[in-house]
Amino acid sequence: MDGGENEQRGPGDEDTPPARRERRWRPRRDRAGRAGRSGWVRRVGVVLAVLTVALAGAVIGVLAGGRVNTDIGPFRANLTLAPAVKGSTTVDVPPLGALQLDSHDGPTHLTVRLGALDQRKTEALIDDPASINRASLSAVEDVRDGVMRLGLRTAGSAVLATLLLAGLVFRDVRRTAWSTGLALAVTAGSLGLAAGTLRPQAIEEPRYEGLLVNAPAIVGDARRIANDYSRYAEQLQRIVGNVSQLYTTVSALPVYEPAPGTTRVLHVSDMHLNPTGWQLIRTVVEQFDIDVVIDTGDITDWGSEPEASFVGSIGLLKKPYVYIRGNHDSSRTAAAVARQPNAIVLNNSTTTVAGLTIAGIGDPRFTPDKETSPAGSGLTKQVAEQVIGAGEQLAATVQRSPRPVNIALVHDPASAGPLSGTCPLVLAGHTHARQVSKLPQQPGKQPTQLMVEGSTGGAGLRGLEGEKPTPLSMTVLYFDQRKLLQAYDDITVGGTGQAQVNLERHVVKEPAQGAPAPVTPTPTR
Structure with missing residues (x-):
């Protein structure tokens, strides 16, 4: 029998030639193939739609609900x-900047934003030093509890967001359930991966941003600096006590005896938040019967609002305190100093205190995230013009002053050049290194001496990073009744391994032209 005879035939096929019957049968088989392919494509489309909705719902849920507020020690924090x-973690410390930690793996980023201090808890820490240790231990539990609550809240938010989104998109219970389940699995898996790959040691290798970019200069090796500072503080307590013996020793020096009517000025600079500097200043003010304290800037490190409380010790001195802003001091810092009852803040202005007319100008920069550099070194042309321009502004102010200016104050010695010939003495800081020199004399102008102070705060905590800590330094200046500099005492307080106080007296034999004559240092152990 012919194979064609077994084919099913429709009405009228008996009279239809075989070739025509073949043409009519082929479209039926094509339609069946297309139907199979369209079903497969539809199923893939549904799967992709479920995955898309699940991922979108998880992302929306995490962004909308992945946050909690918690207490970490005395801080109010937002996670x-x-x-x-x-995966990574950001510890945001406004207004100073942030720390970036490579803390875990997975597609999740944790941000810890430290907020305001709780006044009640902070006062409790101050009143009870032992509570600081308890707070440091409880802080770990606070973080753990906050992260656990954050994880549960995030997972719940992801499920809820996906449930709502899938219900609106599919209007089908089965597909909605699949989307919600996938969203929960993705969220829980991501959180589980982060927890399983947690690297606690990442806190030891942070990357800094914002003002904290220079934090290694402050923090360094935290353990070593903490140990060094403990020894340093213990020795400084004894050293500061020894300063009381200096005045007796100085009075016995035969080379110079301050005459009645002598004005004593204490020049300090670059405190950098070191509280030990205040102890030393108070001792010297009392023992040397200081009339005026002059501060040439960088009393803080970052110029932030929390640091403003550091200047409160100014009021305890009970002596006029003349201050100019350094490049580490902000306008907030200057305002905090100005609020002290005995403080005078100069910013391209003059004042008369204890018979001395003093002119001063703040540093034109605010660069707390920069290292201190020697005067003029490493300055770009634009910055150098700023710094020198500050000196030019102050020189014009000095020349316009109705009273002759006895002392001009700048923070960076690079600003001193334009002041040559405008006044007999310029005081500066910034470099953390003591230096005395004569400015190039202008024809027909009076000679001008430049005195750069070291760091009265020992460069702050960054001064503990070297093998030997930066010494604390300050200078007592003696002015006669004509308000001319007659002598000065350089006081240097050593640190760890250098438990001594040195005083070096210099007598200005000829104020008009002679160089100061050094006298053998007087150490006190």
Whole structure:
């Protein structure tokens, strides 16, 4: 029998030639193939739609609900989770900047934003020093509890967001359930991966941003600096006590005896938040019967609002305190100093205190994230013009002063050049290294001496990073009744391994032209 005879035939096929019957049968088979392919494509489309909705719902849920507020020690903190390509943690410390930690793996980023201090808890820490240790231990539990609550809240928010989104998109219970389940699995898996790959040691290798970019200069090796500072503080307590013996020793020096009517000025600079500097200043003010304290800037490190309380010790001195802003001091710092009852802040202005007319100008820069550099070194042309321009502004102010100016104050010695010939003495700081020199004399102008102070705060905590800490330094200046500099005492307080106080007296034999004559240092152990 012919194979064609077994084919099913429709009405009228008997009279239809075989070739025509073949043409009519082929479209039926094509339609069946297309129907199979369209079903497969539809199923893939549904799967992709479910995956898309699940991921979108998880992301929306994490962004909307992945945040909690918690207490970490005395701080009020906000913890936030967000989707990310690479797992990491940001510790945000406004207004100083942030620390970036490579803390874990997975597509999640944790942000810890430290907020305001709780006044009640902070006062409790201050009143009870032992509570600081308890707070440091409880802080770990605070963080753990906050992260656990954050994880649960994030997962719940992701499920809820996906449930709502899938219900609106599919209007189908089965597909909505699949989307919600996938969203929960993705969220829980991401959080589990982060927890399983947690690297606590990442806190030891942070990357700094904002003003904290220079934090290694402050923090360094935290353990070593903490140990060094403990020894340093213990020795400084004894050293500061020894300063009381200096005045008796100085009075016995035969080379110079301050005459009645002598005005004593204490020049300090670059405190950099070191509280030990205040102890030393108070001792010297009392023992040397200081009339005026002059501060040539960098009393803080970052110029932030929390640091403003550091200047409160100014009022305890009970002596006029003349201050100019350094490049580490902000306008907030200057305002905090100005609020002290005995403080005078100069900013391209003059004042008369204890018979001395003093002119001063703040540093034109605010660069707390920069290292201190020697005067003029490493300055770009634009910055150098700023610094020198400050000196030019002050020189014009000095020349316009109705009273002759006895002392001009600048922070960076690079600003001193334009002041040559305008006044007999310029005081500066910034370099953390003591230096005395004559400015190039202008034809027909009076000679001008430049005195650069070291760091009265020992360069702050960054001064503990070297093998030997930066010494604390300050200078007592003696002015006669004509308000001319007659002599000065350089006081240097050593640190760890250098438990001594040195005083070096210099007598200005000829104020008009002679160089100061050094006298053998007087150490006190």
